[in-house]
Amino acid sequence: MHNRSPLGLVIPVAGLLALSACGGTQAARAPQGGAPVKGGTLTFAVNTEPTCLDPHQSPQDVTGLFTRPALDSLVALDAKGTIHPWLATSWKVSGDQKSYTFTLRQGVKFSDGTPFDAAAVKANLDHIVAPATKSQLAASYIEPYTGSDVIDDHTVRVNFSRPYSPFLSALATAYFGMESPASLKQPQDALCKQVVGSGPFVIDAWTPKQGITFHRNRGYNWAPANAAHNGEAYADKLVIKVITENSVRLGALTSGQVDAIASVPPVNVRQVKADPGLAVDVRQAPGGNYNYYPNTASGVFTDRRVRQAFRDGIDFATIVKNLYFGAYQPASSPVSPSTTGYDKGTETQWRYDPAEAGRLLDEAGWTGRDSEGYRTKDGRRLTVRWPFYKAAARENRDTLTEQVQAEAKKIGVDVDVTNPPSIGDFVTAFTKGDYDLVDFSWQRADGDALRNLFSSASISTPTRFGQNAARYSDKEVDGWLSDALDTTDLGRRAELYAKVQHKVTDEAAVFPVYVFNYLLGESKRVHGIGWEPQAYPTFYDAWVVQG
Structure with missing residues (x-):
């Protein structure tokens, strides 16, 4: 060409x-x-x-x-x-x-x-x-x-x-x-x-x-x-x-x-x-929304049921509407509606359902309760480790974090939020995968942002920084993202990106929070x-x- x-x-x-x-x-x-x-x-x-x-x-x-x-x-x-x-x-x-x-x-x-x-x-x-x-x-x-x-x-x-x-x-x-x-x-x-x-x-x-x-x-x-x-x-x-x-x-x-x-x-x-x-x-910013990313490779979120329960058991939409007075819209997809290749079908793919979240956690074996009401399994509390670097927080994300923490407690999940001493400490934990949950927005003008966020080639190592915070690895998703690089047909690329959005949403490899304006x-x-x-x-x- x-x-x-x-x-x-x-x-x-x-x-x-x-x-x-x-x-x-x-x-x-x-x-x-x-x-x-x-x-x-x-x-x-x-x-x-x-x-x-x-x-x-x-x-x-x-x-x-x-x-x-x-x-x-x-x-x-x-x-x-x-x-x-x-x-x-x-x-x-x-x-x-x-x-x-x-x-x-x-x-x-x-x-x-x-x-x-x-x-x-x-x-x-x-x-x-x-x-x-x-x-x-x-x-x-x-x-x-x-x-x-x-x-x-x-x-x-x-x-x-x-x-x-x-x-x-x-x-x-x-x-x-x-x-x-x-x-x-x-x-x-x-x-x-x-x-x-x-x-x-x-x-x-x-x-x-x-x-x-x-x-x-x-x-x-x-x-x-x-x-x-x-x-x-x-x-x-x-x-x-x-x-x-x-x-x-x-x-x-x-x-x-x-x-x-x-x-x-x-x-x-x-x-x-x-x-x-x-x-x-x-x-409205295109690219990745402000999302939470569960570590799918290690820790409590390796279980898909626990990921789904956390996402569906917290009323993100109400928290966002109340905290931001309608200035930001609750998100449903990993990418915003202004992103080329956005899949509108994700808007009905999941919903707030605390009863179903409870059923999923029971099914995953987290049936016990400790003295504080948190779920347990084999004597171990269901704890989510979240390194949240407060010094870089914007848009009241620290307040949002506290509200999500309180909502998670209602379904029996202990969200342990820590504040790394420096950005270097945060990056070290990030590249090693030493966390259960991290948060960020990822502004890009195209659906190719999905490659950064979910390609297995974008998983960080101690020697290479990548944006796949979910540490998500799926050969089918990798194939769709690779095919999208090879074609200049925008319609075909949109089809491929829709498949990626649908699958990572279905597998709860991302918890969409709000669309950044x-x-x-x-x-x-x-x-x-x-x-x-x-x-x-x-x-x-x-x-x-x-x-």
């Missing part, structure tokens, strides 16, 4: 290459509030921050948020799933879908003066897969990568060991943002503190627990084809502040100390909407904030009314 996209034209994904990325570039939207104004500072407040600034290493969505202003990608992906030119002006896919040849934009420079060329593309892709990088996300998106050939200064061919349809949309994410080859020569811990790109903003400094500051990249003139404008960014400066407390962050918005905030507290959404000077913009609060003085398809904001087209 061959295709080319001259600068300014677009290639629809439908019928060509399916989505798969953690996101792409902003979905362009027309400027509001009159003609854009250049100058000033745009200040945005978030509720969490990266543990590492280098997206080649880090899997966090907030890493993408923090680095996208400084990092361009080879191609761009809009919210409709269309691939657009960016640093690559055109590309060609080989007939066997094992190689992608890119023609690169000329005249681009990284902010340190290093030229962007084919050698830079090769250096970035090689850096992502290098063992020393210890990539926790990007490398898993290009597992079949075998290397890149520099054809000439502005032509590069990227090679894979097998057909790999998700590559273009993976390239569109900040996790494949192009970094200066000179900067990539630094030690990995240095890259965690500073990245150098060719983007519309240049990083001044990142101060943990405080935030990150940028200044406009003078002379920037290589925006993605789907941006609302070309040339330099409108804002002189961009400031992203870390304000973890919901009330303080909201107060900073209502008092005018910041221009926009992430994660408007659900209880305050109506209040913000009612303020004539403020607005709330909502985007990004709740962005903004002053009406702010215009043009864009969105990555995985639902976090971008600022290239953004501007602020002065005065």
Whole structure:
């Protein structure tokens, strides 16, 4: 299959290459509030921050948020799933879908003066897969990568060991943002503190627990084809502040100390909407919902009946509705309704049924009760070990955890929630499989997120990080996920992803909790904030009314 996209034209994904990325570039939207104004500072407040600034290493969505202003990608992906030119002006896919040849934009420079060329593309892709990088996300998106050939200064061919349809949309994410080859020569811990790109903003400094500051990249003139404008960014400066407390962050918005905030507290959404000077913009995130993942390989959840009982015996829907005031929707599938390949059939595949949960636990042999009312078998309490890293919790997930813990007690399950001392301790336990239950959301713009979450190749080991927290291994599911990589037929991929969703739901290999919506609060003085398809904001087209 061959295709080319001259600068300014677009290639629809439908019928060509399916989505798969953690996101792409902003979905362009027309400027509001009159003609854009250049100058000033745009200040945005978030509720969490990266543990590492280098997206080649880090899997966090907030890493993408923090680095996208400084990092361009080879191609761009809009919210409709269309691939657009960016640093690559055109590309060609080989007939066997094992190689992608890119023609690169000329005249681009990284902010340190290093030229962007084919050698830079090769250096970035090689850096992502290098063992020393210890990539926790990007490398898993290009597992079949075998290397890149520099054809000439502005032509590069990227090679894979097998057909790999998700590559273009993976390239569109900040996790494949192009970094200066000179900067990539630094030690990995240095890259965690500073990245150098060719983007519309240049990083001044990142101060943990405080935030990150940028200044406009003078002379920037290589925006993605789907941006609302070309040339330099409108804002002189961009400031992203870390304000973890919901009330303080909201107060900073209502008092005018910041221009926009992430994660408007659900209880305050109506209040913000009612303020004539403020607005709330909502985007449903595609990819994995906020889910709980039972360890199917060891511990109490190896028994399918116990997994089903835990899922069906807790009224997740009511907890979510009451805690989040309707801002987030209860989930039924491992992936959200906005995800390509979502299977609506999962919405009726299971339901809250505490009586059936009790029957399943009896059948599994947990028939005894101890003095506290917890179920026992052979003198052992039915205990679920859950390492919950509270420092990284957002959206009141710690409160949600407490409520689930209380509900589980009603069916006789003891949920033992521990708080690992550090993120390193949590990762160590995760990679070893030393847990019964873990929780996270996994934002990606396509059903290929299911491969990350349920492919046996994505099970972590002490030497390799993977996202299959359920440690689920099923040859049939592996086959469906592999077949989905081989085809560019979106209809066929949707069929395969529906089978995966149905089976992992039937086997209770995941406990869906809620569908994540990004709740962005903004002053009406702010215009043009864009969105990555995985639902976090971008600022290239953004501007602020002065005065």
